[in-house]
Amino acid sequence: MREPRTEAVAPRPPGVTAVIPTHRRPQRMREAVDSVAQQSYPGDIEIIVVFDACDVALPDVDLPAGRVLRGIPNDRVRGLAGARNSGIVAAEHDFVAFLDDDDVWLDGKLEAQMVLFDQHPEAGLVGTAMRVDDGRAMHDRLAPSTVVTHADLVHDRIAGLHSSSFVFRRDVLDRIGMIDERLPGAHGEDYDVLLTVSRLAPVRLVNRPLVAVRWSGDSYFYGHWGPYAEGHVYLLDKHADLRADDYAYSRISSQIGFALAADGAGRPARTWLRRSLRLQPLNVRAWLGVLISYRLLSARFVARVANLVGKGI
Numbered sequence: 001m002r003e004p005r006t007e008a009v010a011p012r013p014p015g016v017t018a019v020i021p022t023h024r025r026p027q028r029m030r031e032a033v034d035s036v037a038q039q040s041y042p043g044d045i046e047i048i049v050v051f052d053a054c055d056v057a058l059p060d061v062d063l064p065a066g067r068v069l070r071g072i073p074n075d076r077v078r079g080l081a082g083a084r085n086s087g088i089v090a091a092e093h094d095f096v097a098f099l100d101d102d103d104v105w106l107d108g109k110l111e112a113q114m115v116l117f118d119q120h121p122e123a124g125l126v127g128t129a130m131r132v133d134d135g136r137a138m139h140d141r142l143a144p145s146t147v148v149t150h151a152d153l154v155h156d157r158i159a160g161l162h163s164s165s166f167v168f169r170r171d172v173l174d175r176i177g178m179i180d181e182r183l184p185g186a187h188g189e190d191y192d193v194l195l196t197v198s199r200l201a202p203v204r205l206v207n208r209p210l211v212a213v214r215w216s217g218d219s220y221f222y223g224h225w226g227p228y229a230e231g232h233v234y235l236l237d238k239h240a241d242l243r244a245d246d247y248a249y250s251r252i253s254s255q256i257g258f259a260l261a262a263d264g265a266g267r268p269a270r271t272w273l274r275r276s277l278r279l280q281p282l283n284v285r286a287w288l289g290v291l292i293s294y295r296l297l298s299a300r301f302v303a304r305v306a307n308l309v310g311k312g313i
Contacts, residue, residue: 012042012043012044013041013042013043013114014043014093014094014095014114015043015044015045015046015092015093015094015095016041016043016044016045016046016093016095016096016097016110016114016167017045017046017047017048017087017091017092017093017095017096017097018036018045018046018047018048018096018097018098018099019048019050019083019084019087019088019091019096019097019098019099020032020033020036020047020048020049020050020087020099020100020101021049021050021052021074021080021083021084021087021100021101022049022050022051022052022054022083022101023052023053023054023101024054025101025102026057026059028101028102028214029049029059029101030059030060030061031104032099032100032101032102032103032104033047033049033058033059033061033069034059034061034062034104035099035104035105035106036067036097036099036105036110037061037062037063037064037067037069038064038107039105039107039108039109039110039111040107040108040110040111041110041111041114042066042111043066043114044066044067044068044093045066045067045068045110046068046070046091046092046093047067047068047069047070048070048071048072048087048090048091049069049070049071049072049101050071050072050073050074050083050084050086050087051071051072051073051074052074052078052079052080052082052083053074053078056071056072056073057071058070058071070090072086072087072090073086074086076181077181079181079185079186080186080189081178081179081180081181081183081186081189082181084098084179084189085178085179085181088173088178088179091170093170094169094170094171095114095117095167095168095169095170096167096168096170096173097110097166097167097168098163098164098165098166098167099164099211100163100164100213102214103162103164103211103212103213103214104211104212105164105210105211105212106131106209106210106211106212108210109128109165109206109210109211110167112128112206112208112210113126113127113128113167113206114167116204116206117167117169117204120204122201123169123201123202123203123204124168124169124172124197124200124201124203125166125167125168125169125172125193125194125197125198125203125204126166126167126203126204126205126206127161127162127165127166127167127203127204127205127206128165128205128206128207128208128209128210128211129141129142129143129160129161129165129205129206129207129208129209129210130160130161130162130164130165130209130210130211130212130213131209131211131212131213132212132213132215133212133213133214133215134215135214138212140209141159141160141209142160142207142208142209143158143160143161143205143207144158145205145207146204146205146206146207147202147203147204147205148161148194148198148202148203148204148205149198149202149203150195150198150199150202152198153191153194153195153198153203154195154239154241154242154245154248155245155247155248156247156248156251157191157194157251158194161194161203161205162190162211162213163189163190163193164211164213165210165211166190166193168197172197172200175200176193176196176197176200179192179193180192180238182234183231183234183235184227184230184231184234185224185227185228185230185231186231187224187227187228187230187231187232188231188232188234188235189231191235192235192238192239195239225259225260225262225263225299226259226260226263228255228259229255229256229259229260229263232252232255232256232259233256235252236249236252246279246280247279247280249275249276249279250275250276250277250279250280250283250286251276251280251283251285253272253273253275253276253279253286254272254273254276254280254283254285254286254289255285256272257269257270257271257272257273257275257276257286257289257293258273258285258286258288258289258292258299260272260293261273261289261290261292261293261299262292262299262300262303266293266294266295267293269289269292269293270290270293272289273286273289273290273293288302
């Protein structure tokens with residue numbers, strides 16, 4: 001007697017938890033949540049919105065099959081790093097993704113990244129390029145390569161690789177530890193994560209703009225110059241290889257000097273700016289910082305012009 005024929009059942013794709021910290025911006029948070037819920041990825045997606053110093057109040061969104069929405073308070077250090085960590089601890093899937101509450105994922109984002117994880121099982125983090133929304137126009141920012149090494153990231157932050165695009169293997173997060181909650185104001189936490197993860201394995205990249213990032217005057221970090229400077233000093237102290245690379249040291253020194261100048265601390269700003277210019281005499285950011293330190297130029301004006309062409313400080 002012939003055995004009954006059985007159909008092979010394809011294994012279900014791995015589940016992903018998307019962690020979205022929020023700061024009392026219900027409309028934008030709703031857009032962020034919806035952009036995750038509507039992803040074409042066939043695996044399960046858990047969306048965890050972490051409410052930082054505000055009441056838990058989830059948006060009313062349509063959830064397709066395989067999508068779960070949860071809201072939790074940030075019960076760790078207040079701020080972005082603590083909120084991300086609260087979400088990581090609560091995550092139930094083997095992959096964890098980040099999304100800021102004022103950004104959105106574009107169609108096909110998660111599916112394209114999970115294909116790379118399947119093709120490259122050694123990858124601990126996969127990002128994408130980004131689309132910058134300055135409030136007036138969109139600017140696509142790509143990366144120079146689809147594989148980014150630790151040395152690449154030391155030399156250049158690779159600004160097109162934004163934290164709202166990051167997807168991690170959960171076991172990699174377990175190996176590197178939590179997001180560093182000691183970073184002042186959580187400034188540079190994305191760069192810190194990239195430097196730490198890339199020591200384990202190169203970062204893979206879907207080099208298409210699959211996340212839309214808002215860079216505008218009402219961004220959470222926009223204009224917080226003092227903590228911005230402190231955060232970058234912290235990174236220099238934590239990652240010794242940033243000081244060993246002259247280009248990297250000049251770049252970060254110019255960022256610190258610019259931020260201090262914008263914060264009104266002219267004399268310490270010029271110390272950092274001179275340090276930057278000794279290593280890289282044509283560093284435009286450093287020269288702009290010098291002008292700002294003498295109150296010959298407005299930091300806000302420079303930042304806005306940079307945003308209008310899809311650049312950051």
